[in-house]
Amino acid sequence: MTTRPLPPFARIVEGLPATVPFVGPEQQERDRGRPFAARIGANESVFGPSPRAVEAIARAAQDAWMYGDPSTYDLRGALAAELGVEPANLVIGEGIDGLLGLTVRLFANPGDVVVTSAGAYPTFNYHVAGFGARLVTVPYRGDAEDPEALAAAAREHGARLVYLANPDNPMGSWHGATGVERLIDALPEGCVLCLDEAYVEFAPAGTAPALDVADPRVIRFRTFSKAHGLAGLRVGYAIAEARLAAGFERIRNHFGVGRVAQAGAVAALADRGHLARVVAEVEASRAEIARIAAANGLAVLPSATNFVAIDCGGDGALARAVLRGLVARDVFVRMPGVAPLDRCIRVSCGRTHDLALLEAALPAALAEARAALR
């Protein structure tokens, strides 16, 4: 048998890494040979989706033989009413991840510069590389993304896109609306801010700038995966000036968000009571994580999200060892990848029993980590 030559990949693809950092907790469980007892590592909403969404999904399952409406009319209509914008300002996509990929494709030619913070959302960087654009990073300032440095880098390099998560992932920090507005005003002409507001429902009032869909300098990204507890459906949305939103129509996977996902998202949006309960649970959980950290002599960073960064009090090696100790004790958590952010582990908000497992595991994980690095 002769081995046939492999067809060549396109030039951009040829230059991409062969492995990617998307390892889910399920893969870790298979590698470990046993499940996690607490799943508090991926900033999922362990408090669950609205019962109305669960019911809507089950009902839609009967109709799953039909494609979803490619124009996502009902969902865009419901979101538009909720947000006080027009349906033409909304783009529904396969999670914020999918929409970020489309956004890079929409604005960045190969070689164009895109700016983000070193240590911010890696999936955005994955898409920037994936379309052959050039990533320029600026450091965090303290534990927050640095709007002034982002704007300065954008001006210096004539960037097409700037990424800012507000509130931030992985640190949980946030800027007030005026800080974000200053960033927008400081961008060079023709540059678009990708404002990732995945966690905005958990943030203090005044974190998100008022929606101004006449402004083509910013596209905002929100999701049903976090506060709405529907990560398993994959529905995100972008809020954009109408001509920019229309641009997505030229390239998106029009049937990519199915009927079942659309139905679940519409039902979730209608259940404001559930959302309020989840936000309250998250607040209580953040306080509980802080208490557990303090009982172990550790500080937490202030958080405007559904997770809390615990400062392990050393460097990245120490935090990585603590994380390994927690994972070995069946507590799934994650951590930032870049120094000095990586002195922290990142713990998603959990129910009482999830956090009890964290509380039980942390002292030994910490002691082990300190002993190993002494």
Next chain:
Amino acid sequence: MTTRPLPPFARIVEGLPATVPFVGPEQQERDRGRPFAARIGANESVFGPSPRAVEAIARAAQDAWMYGDPSTYDLRGALAAELGVEPANLVIGEGIDGLLGLTVRLFANPGDVVVTSAGAYPTFNYHVAGFGARLVTVPYRGDAEDPEALAAAAREHGARLVYLANPDNPMGSWHGATGVERLIDALPEGCVLCLDEAYVEFAPAGTAPALDVADPRVIRFRTFSKAHGLAGLRVGYAIAEARLAAGFERIRNHFGVGRVAQAGAVAALADRGHLARVVAEVEASRAEIARIAAANGLAVLPSATNFVAIDCGGDGALARAVLRGLVARDVFVRMPGVAPLDRCIRVSCGRTHDLALLEAALPAALAEARAALR
């Protein structure tokens, strides 16, 4: 208030049409102001999904707060066992549509040539344009895609990709496995055949070439949207040589197929009885569509799919008028877009009452169309 300048789109996007041809039946219903009575236009499986899949979706809804496994381990494992390939030969994506987009991106540089048949699947062409590749088309031969012409065009233009749907959409025709194998052998070196087998479960034995995952010259695309009746979940899969399958890892939306969709697909795959019943229903329905056509003096094309092309006996103008008459009578059907294929309307298989509505509407639609064009 000053109007801010619009940021420029990337060069490829700038050149794309501002409108796209993805109009779902829901949009038609909104435009008409009333719902369709028979939804037999989008080749959906009106016979529905497996009750086991419906149950699995409802169960997974409870867990929808968790992201889906990005490695789609269970689904790839189940498919691998079913198909007799390795999980490393499988790529799960947001429908065949999504996977076709990734495939174009994987292999075609801007300006590279991609070959398809004029009148074949428009979404493939949408992706070719979307990534700046150059589409070359060859005509159908009779009512079937023409493998020899496809291969000749690929050799002439040094194509990177060739698209063939087998069985074909929109005509329902098909080639035997040896015809497809001859096409693969006739491709120029480095060219990949995108073999769209969305309808393969409905085709006679011997339509699909044996799976040879050592062969990097072909990538095959299948779906849960047709025979499995799960169009509303959007789960498709590609079968490819392992290094090609690994290439998708560099660019795909890793969390794009959610937990709920994965659970539904796994359950559907396990219900062979349901699949067999649907295939039998489709066979009976094809015969019934042929009977209805014959009763109106019309011929149907042989079909290896879950739809039937009815030859309206004239040109495109006549068929379009017949289609309008059916739509006006609340029967949703579609038709090919390119002459001479557009002498036909395309009717998806339906239940007894769906086809009774077709039978009731067709005589008047036909008479009206003939009168209008006399």
